[in-house]
Amino acid sequence: MKEHVTAYVQMGKRSLRFGTLLLSALFVAGNMYAAKPKQAKAPVFTKFVYQGNDQVYNDNPLNEGEFYNPILQGCYPDPAIVKRGEDYFLVASSFSMFPGVPIFHSKDLVNWKQIGHVLDRKSQLKVGRSGIAEGIYAPALAYNPHNETFYMITTQFAEGMGNIVVKTKDPFQGWSDPYQLKFDGIDPSLFFDDDGKAYVVHNDAPAWGTARYQGHRVIKIWEYDVENDQVIEGTDQVIVNGGVNIEEKPIWIEAPHIYKRHGKYYLMCAEGGTGDWHSEVIFVSDSPKGPYVPAPSNPILSQRYLHPDRADKVDWAGHADLVEGPDGKMYGVFLAIRPNEKGRVNTGRETFILPVDWSGKFPVFENGLIPMKPVLKTPEGVVNKTGQEGFFPNGNFTFEENFKAVKLDYRWIGMRGPREDFLTIVKDGAQIKPFSANIKAVAPISSLFHRQQHRTFTATTTVKYKPESSKDLAGLVCYQSEKFNYVFGITKKGDKTIIVLERTAAGKSTIVASAEISYKDAVTLQVDAKGDDYRFNYSVDGVNFENLGGTVSGDILSTDVAGGFTGSLIGLYTTSDNDAVVE
Known part of the structure; x- marks a missing residue:
């Protein structure tokens, strides 16, 4: 035994230097490991309740045979419609929201009923590095x-995609990957004539060096090759220069659609820009390629x-599309806004509808040139079931989500990337894996969004x-863009758990x-908004709420x-790169 001990000691002496170095290395490595912050377990959002309570709906209860507008x-925004x-x-437009182009x-x-999104795969939608006001503009259906x-x-x-077209035999079953189209400009629309020929019309800049004023645009038309899903080279021509009357310097003629009626071709466009001079105008021709003559009574829709x-102000009305209704009458969908008491546009541009009188040569939106009302008559024989049987709600409604359904509601969206990249439905609710990108990043962020409507x-989540x-944070965000938002969440300061409210305006952040x-x-956590006044509240027992930061402005x-071009979104948000740090 003694010999074994002596040998062991001698061996230890011979390797003392090596052992000391090894222990030192292990000690340093251990300290390095210990210095790394422990990673927080991904938060689980167990419930979300959104409740709308606008006075306009309280003042205008529906009677039988009525429905709400929008x-x-x-x-x-930018609604387009088709009938088969x-x-x-x-x-509607979706910009950098993912999935893109909600379809109803x-x-x-x-x-x-929302049946999904047209662009729901990464192969279709490439907006990972796009600001929120980039991405998908003005989709059109045909x-x-x-x-x-x-x-x-x-x-x-985004990512060099430009103008694209996707197609399907059945909108309930998904859409193809994109075909990239070889023309510049925006707001393309397809028209299929009775003789089988097809055309694309779109907004574009005037020929180089011919622009007469800022906002001068043209409408172009191309012949379209249906077999190869491409415009036919050399067939393009300008069919509207500037707008209804170029001498009046009209701005932003865009969103064109062609309709055929009684052997005539009608070209309808938005004019005036998507602001308080927005309108809808109409032209007529004997040929799809023109020449087009404007109606003498333009605009046919505007609130300017x-x-x-x-x-109950409605404004910015325009960017419309026409369709025949179930009663044989024409209807038009269009975008407009409903500003709050300070003229803010937090709900964004919404989808409205009006009946259209086409008893004469040109269509006119009924009551589209006078102050719009929040209540409309349903088409004859139609029963209003909004908010029931799976139909989309409108008016004042409550949306409750406990994340128990097999399929996530289509109203939930991600930003710049799929929800599935960060979201897992677990026993208790929605587990959101925090990304290293925070809410200010022009990158996919780990936040599940619902529109402010x-x-x-009030929007409340647990x-x-x-x-x-x-660096860890989870909570609620009110998000207009990567440069304008409120973050309301739970994080750490030293060994203390804190709740923080951060305001970011024009990219500059302050702790409220x-x-x-x-x-x-x-x-x-709860956000409670009354017009421009927003309040952020929290409860540690689920019953009694405390306010953080007082009343703040919803201006941003x-x-x-x-x-x-977007409205405000309410997000269930988490990040491992929090910069809402309390000093």
Whole structure:
């Protein structure tokens, strides 16, 4: 035994230097490992409740045979519509939201169900590095009876995609990968004539060096090769220069659609820009390629001439599309806004509908040139079932989500990337894996978004979460863009768990308020908005709420302040790159 011990000691002496070095290395490595912050477990959002309470709906309860306008509240701009048989399909712009181009189905123009998104795969939608006001602009729908195929054509401002078209035999079953089209400009639309020929019309810049003023645009037409899904080289020509009357310097003639009626070709376009001079105008021709003559009574839709202080104000009306209704009458869908008491546009550009009188040579939107009302008559024989039987709600409604359904509601969207990249439905709710990108990044972010659809609303969620460091954060975000947003979440300051409210305006962030909190398992977070006044509240027991930061302005959530084209989104947000740090 002694010999074994002696040998062991001697061996230890011979390797003392090596052992010392080894222990030192292990000690340093251990310290390096210990210095890394412990990664927080991905938060689980157990419930979300959105409740709208706009006064306009309280003041205008529906009677039998009535429905509310807009038909799609919140950020559903640039609507386009198509009919096949008894089926109507409607799409809207989605910019850098993912999936893109929400698509709705109806049998009667009143009751709508969202059936998915046209662009729901990474191979179709490449917006990973796009600002929120980039991506998908102004989708248009068309149906070609000659090959029984639906087409969606749009402009994708991202990764060199440009103008694209996708197609399907069945909108309920998904759409093809994009065909890139060889022309510049925006707002393309397809027209299929009775003789089987096809055309693309779109907005473009005038020929180089011929622009007469800022906002001078033209409408071009191309012949379209249906077999190869491409415009035919050399067939392009300008069919509208400037607008209805170029001597008056009209701006932003765009969003063209061609319709054929009684052997005549009608070209309808938006004019005036998508702001307070927005309108819809109409032209007629004996040929799809023109020449087009404007109607003598343009515009056929606008709210620009009205008193600025009118009640229940609707404004910016334009960017329309026409379709025959179930009663044989014509209808038009279009975008417009409903500003709050300070003129803010937090709900964004929404989808409206009006009947269209086409008893004369030219169509005119009924009551489209006077102050619009929030209530419309349903087409004859149509029963309003909005908010029931799976139909999209409107008016004042409550949306509750406990994340128990097998399929996630289509109203939930990601930003610049698929929801599935960060979202897992678990036993308790929606587990959101934090990305290293935060809310200010022009990159995919780990936030599940729902549109703000009312001026007055509350959005409440409960989150199970324990942050481990100041880089961890989970909570709610009110998001107009990567440069304009509020972050309201749970993070760490040293060894303390805190709740923080951060405001970012024009890319500059400030901490509005913070507080130390203590809770067992979960925190309930709430944003409560009344017009321009937003309040952020929290509860550690799920019953009693405390306010953080007082009343703050919703100005940064409006396009008139933030710019761009979207409405405000409410996000269930998490990140491992939090920069809402309390000093």
